[in-house]
Amino acid sequence: MQTEIIFSGFGGQGALFAGQLMAYTALELDKHVTWFPSYGPEMRGGTAHCTVIISDEEIGSPVVTNPSVAVVMNLPSLDKYEPLVKPDGVLVVNSSLVDREAKRKDIEIVSVPANEIAEEMGEKRLANMILLGALLERLPILPADKVADALDRHIPEHRRSLLEPNLVAMKRGASVASG
Amino acid sequence: MTNPEMVESLIYEKPESLTDIGTHYCPGCTHGISHRLIAEVIDEMGAREDIIGIAPVGCAVFAYNYFNMDFAEAAHGRAPAMATGVKRVNPDKVVFTYQGDGDLASIGAAEILHATGRGENITVIFINNAIYGMTGGQMAPTTLPGQRTTSTPLGRDIELHGFPLRMCEILSQMDGAAYIVRRSLHDVAHIRKAKKALRTAFEVQRQGLGFSMVELLSSCPTNWNITAEDSLKWIETHMIPTYPLGDYKVHAALSVK
Amino acid sequence: MAKELLKGNDAFAEAAIRAGCEAYFGYPITPQTEALEHMSKRMPELRRVFLQAESEVAAINMVYGAACAGVRTMTSSSSPGISLMMEGLSYIAGSEVPVVVVNVMRGGPGLGNIAPSQADYNQMVKGGGHGDYHPIVLAPATVQEMIDLTVEAFDLAEKYRTIVAILADGSLGQIMEPAELPPMQPVRKLKDRPSWALTGAKKRDPNIISSIYIDPVEEEKVNLRLMAKKAEIEANEVRFRELLLDDAEFAVVAFGTAGRIAQSAITEARAEGIKVGLMRPISLFPFPYERIHQLADEVKAMLVVEMNGGQMLEDVRLGVEGKVPVSFYGRMGGMVPMPEEVLEEIQKLARSVKN
Ligand SMILES: Cc1ncc(C[n+]2csc(CCOP(=O)(O)OP(=O)(O)O)c2C)c(N)n1
Numbered sequence: 001m002q003t004e005i006i007f008s009g010f011g012g013q014g015a016l017f018a019g020q021l022m023a024y025t026a027l028e029l030d031k032h033v034t035w036f037p038s039y040g041p042e043m044r045g046g047t048a049h050c051t052v053i054i055s056d057e058e059i060g061s062p063v064v065t066n067p068s069v070a071v072v073m074n075l076p077s078l079d080k081y082e083p084l085v086k087p088d089g090v091l092v093v094n095s096s097l098v099d100r101e102a103k104r105k106d107i108e109i110v111s112v113p114a115n116e117i118a119e120e121m122g123e124k125r126l127a128n129m130i131l132l133g134a135l136l137e138r139l140p141i142l143p144a145d146k147v148a149d150a151l152d153r154h155i156p157e158h159r160r161s162l163l164e165p166n167l168v169a170m171k172r173g174a175s176v177a178s179g
Numbered sequence: 180m181t182n183p184e185m186v187e188s189l190i191y192e193k194p195e196s197l198t199d200i201g202t203h204y205c206p207g208c209t210h211g212i213s214h215r216l217i218a219e220v221i222d223e224m225g226a227r228e229d230i231i232g233i234a235p236v237g238c239a240v241f242a243y244n245y246f247n248m249d250f251a252e253a254a255h256g257r258a259p260a261m262a263t264g265v266k267r268v269n270p271d272k273v274v275f276t277y278q279g280d281g282d283l284a285s286i287g288a289a290e291i292l293h294a295t296g297r298g299e300n301i302t303v304i305f306i307n308n309a310i311y312g313m314t315g316g317q318m319a320p321t322t323l324p325g326q327r328t329t330s331t332p333l334g335r336d337i338e339l340h341g342f343p344l345r346m347c348e349i350l351s352q353m354d355g356a357a358y359i360v361r362r363s364l365h366d367v368a369h370i371r372k373a374k375k376a377l378r379t380a381f382e383v384q385r386q387g388l389g390f391s392m393v394e395l396l397s398s399c400p401t402n403w404n405i406t407a408e409d410s411l412k413w414i415e416t417h418m419i420p421t422y423p424l425g426d427y428k429v430h431a432a433l434s435v436k
Numbered sequence: 437m438a439k440e441l442l443k444g445n446d447a448f449a450e451a452a453i454r455a456g457c458e459a460y461f462g463y464p465i466t467p468q469t470e471a472l473e474h475m476s477k478r479m480p481e482l483r484r485v486f487l488q489a490e491s492e493v494a495a496i497n498m499v500y501g502a503a504c505a506g507v508r509t510m511t512s513s514s515s516p517g518i519s520l521m522m523e524g525l526s527y528i529a530g531s532e533v534p535v536v537v538v539n540v541m542r543g544g545p546g547l548g549n550i551a552p553s554q555a556d557y558n559q560m561v562k563g564g565g566h567g568d569y570h571p572i573v574l575a576p577a578t579v580q581e582m583i584d585l586t587v588e589a590f591d592l593a594e595k596y597r598t599i600v601a602i603l604a605d606g607s608l609g610q611i612m613e614p615a616e617l618p619p620m621q622p623v624r625k626l627k628d629r630p631s632w633a634l635t636g637a638k639k640r641d642p643n644i645i646s647s648i649y650i651d652p653v654e655e656e657k658v659n660l661r662l663m664a665k666k667a668e669i670e671a672n673e674v675r676f677r678e679l680l681l682d683d684a685e686f687a688v689v690a691f692g693t694a695g696r697i698a699q700s701a702i703t704e705a706r707a708e709g710i711k712v713g714l715m716r717p718i719s720l721f722p723f724p725y726e727r728i729h730q731l732a733d734e735v736k737a738m739l740v741v742e743m744n745g746g747q748m749l750e751d752v753r754l755g756v757e758g759k760v761p762v763s764f765y766g767r768m769g770g771m772v773p774m775p776e777e778v779l780e781e782i783q784k785l786a787r788s789v790k791n
Contacts, residue, residue, distance in 0.1 A: 020441075020612065027441045027614045035441070035612040039467060039550065060700030062611055062693075065774045236547060252547065255516065256491065286463070286491035314464040317473070318488055330464065330476040330488050339480070340488065 001056050003141050004064045006081055007128075008049035009073025009094070014128030018071070019050035021132070024150040025142045026054045034062040047076060054141060069139060071131050073097065073114070092135045092177075094127060110138050112176050118169065123162070126169040133173025144170060194218035196227045198247045207400040207407020209364040210238055213306060214245055216374045217277075221248070224381060230273045231265050233258040237279035238312040256287025259294035262301045273384055275302040281311045284320040284344045291350070298355030298389035302380045305346060305392055308399040309418060316402030320344040323421055328402070343421060347394050351427035357389035359428040363396040365414040369424075379433070388430045396422055439614040444579050444604065445470035447615055448512070448538055451583040453478055455590045456621040457536075458507040459485035461498035466550040467606035468514045468540035484623065492517035496524030496537075503533040504645045506633025507624060508590050512538035514606070515556050516547065518564075525599055526565025530647025530658070534593035536586070537571075538602040540609040543770025551770025552606035554692060557747035560601050561720045568659055570666050571599035572673060573720040575691040579613040581718070587618050592673065594630075596665055603720060605743060607693050607772065670722040680706065681713030686785055687731055689715045689752050690741040694773065698741050701778035710786045720748065728755030736789045737761045741778055744768060761789075 009015040016037050026033035032055045053059050070081035071092040078098050085091050087106045096115030112134045114127035136144050148167050196218035204210045221227050234242040236255035243250030253261040258276035266274040283291050283305050311317040317330040321343050325334040351359040362373035380391040396418045398410035449471040460475040479486035489495035495511045502509035518539045528535050541556045543549040561573050574585040589600040649655035690698040695716035705712045717724050737760050740749045746764045765781040767773045
């Protein structure tokens with residue numbers, strides 16, 4: 001079994017970190033995993049995405065044309081990745097930052113107003129975790145409690161106060177996805 | 180549709196020497212201000228069609244997208260050498276380089292020194308932001324003692340990394356230098372002075388007096404990890420004491436109108 | 437030691453530290469800078485030498501100096517920076533001091549871009565600087581190999597008193613994968629430095645390290661010695677990895693990241709019933725000519741995949757000696773081939789031979 005996930009948004013939205021968190025969790029579960037970021041010269045404002053591949057076997061290519069999952073945090077990411085998700089794959093859309101519905105009928109679409117929920121929670125940087133929570137609810141590739149453990153281990157020290165809110169954010173995302 | 184009661188007067192216009200393309204610079208970065216000042220000066224001199232620019236490797240690597248004139252892109256640090264080649268075969272054109280502190284004072288130290296030594300009749304615009312912007316905030320030769328960068332995580336330790344290089348002070352010692360000055364971009368009054376200096380530097384070249392350089396103390400809020408506003412204050416409170424503003428060399432024969 | 441999730445650039449830097457690297461000199465350049473930053477933090481912690489040089493020209497000559505003093509030393513950079521190091525590398529080769537260099541390649545020529553590339557194959561594998569010399573060149577394809585080959589590089593450099601280059605691409609620098617770091621080796625004690633090292637001529641004759649031999653007779657002797665060393669390396673240090681070649685009718689030859697991508701394509705092709713396997717050279721110098729030569733007897737055709745315009749391709753053809761057709765698929769300028777593209781080339785190859 002191999003699952004390819006693309007997490008994509010504006011720089012600063014936490015797409016890379018959310019992907020890393022999945023990679024850390026996969027490592028703890030003794031799975032094969034690769035995390036491959038976009039990297040660019042723009043320090044600010046550009047788009048950022050990463051490809052995470054989680055597999056039971058050795059991973060060949062760290063990049064894929066057609067991922068099983070795309071989590072898109074803004075409109076350019078939706079436009080880019082919606083057509084690329086594999087048939088029967090999953091597309092998680094941050095509906096707060098896109099002004100159109102996803103069009104594909106052959107994939108599962110999970111629409112989450114992540115920014116609104118995050119703002120409700122009083123911390124707009126939580127949108128990435130809300131979307132991750134939603135994804136894991138729909139496609140349980142990694143157990144949510146293991147992700148929480150990994151977060152506890154890898155959250156940067158100066159962000160530690162955000163640990164609890166992050167965990168709550170994942171749950172909020174999960175409840176949107178299950179509802 | 181015009182309202183006869185109102186008289187239109189144009190108070191702001193984009194210089195012809197700039198293109199319509201928005202820059203890629205981070206919010207609060209002063210590269211954009213330097214670009215505009217240079218473009219205004221070139222417009223005022225009516226020199227747009229007579230000027231050739233050389234872009235550096237650094238955040239200003241795409242400068243030629245923003246300047247509306249002939250331009251070449253040099254290898255990291257080599258802009259003064261490339262400008263030399265362009266100028267020697269185009270002696271009646273105005274040739275300038277635009278370089279960051281890593282480009283000019285680190286990897287390109289030999290080229291800038293020898294261009295000055297030769298009294299090469301070019302103009303160098305030197306953007307000193309005390310850091311490597313493009314590669315994500317490593318130490319530059321101009322990084323201040325104690326300043327944290329991604330390659331001096333505990334702050335620049337002069338025992339390990341040496342002292343900041345003061346390029347105006349160094350180059351002004353050389354016989355080939357005709358006009359060497361340092362200005363700052365941290366507020367409007369200083370920006371005005373910077374513009375005057377740029378004009379003078381190009382005049383020096385036009386008068387064939389030799390090598391001219393304007394150093395501009397500049398901001399990098401992204402890699403200094405502070406707000407845009409604080410970064411302007413930081414120039415004033417931290418950079419100017421290490422890099423005093425002033426005229427380090429002015430050729431005696433310079434005639435300014 | 438347990439596996440950790442490591443970024444390629446951090447991983448090889450830490451591996452070098454664990455292998456006893458005592459002095460690192462470098463200059464920032466994307467997509468390699470994290471290695472320099474890692475060193476800037478770790479080396480002072482361990483009271484070892486880290487210095488950000490004023491340029492790659494200076495960095496490689498600082499490495500040259502430290503190597504002359506008999507310590508384990510290295511630098512790392514990316515393509516434009518490596519170009520600047522070529523003079524220094526030629527001097528180092530001529531002086532026969534052990535040095536490790538990592539090139540995290542990016543798109544070129546010129547300033548190019550910062551995307552992954554393999555276009556410095558010829559530069560590194562064929563020498564790069566002036567004169568007749570061949571660095572050992574090792575090409576990792578995973579973060580674990582980045583680690584293991586870096587450690588090995590220090591041993592090989594000292595064993596043969598040669599340059600060992602790690603040739604990786606931007607994606608290997610940036611990727612994170614689970615990998616295991618080796619245990620920490622102590623740095624060499626001053627008294628254990630090699631007898632040829634510059635440590636002060638106390639109670640011994642002065643040691644001279646130089647690459648100038650004005651008398652061509654002498655210079656030729658040095659060259660002959662370098663050639664003898666080359667032959668020894670060719671005999672002993674060939675490394676490659678093979679996959680699914682036992683019953684294969686076709687072989688894909690690809691190194692580094694292109695090798696991994698080809699591996700995915702091969703899995704797909706096998707699922708379609710095409711009998712294809714992978715030959716992934718790990719030592720690019722010494723190149724596995726012999727194995728390629730044998731392989732040409734076992735398969736009907738070969739496909740070379742690279743992230744360049746066809747550089748290793750020439751070495752594969754030298755190995756094949758015309759015995760089977762060799763086709764090529766490459767992406768350039770920082771473009772990474774996708775598994776589907778390679779699959780299509782494999783399908784073409786299979787069709788062309790059947791027809
Ligand atoms: C030979 C070479 N070495 C390193 C680099 C990587 N590099 C690109 S920009 C840069 C530093 C730029 O800093 P600076 O000149 O201060 O300009 P800024 O980006 O701050 O405007 C470096 C080291 C390169 N492109 N070429």
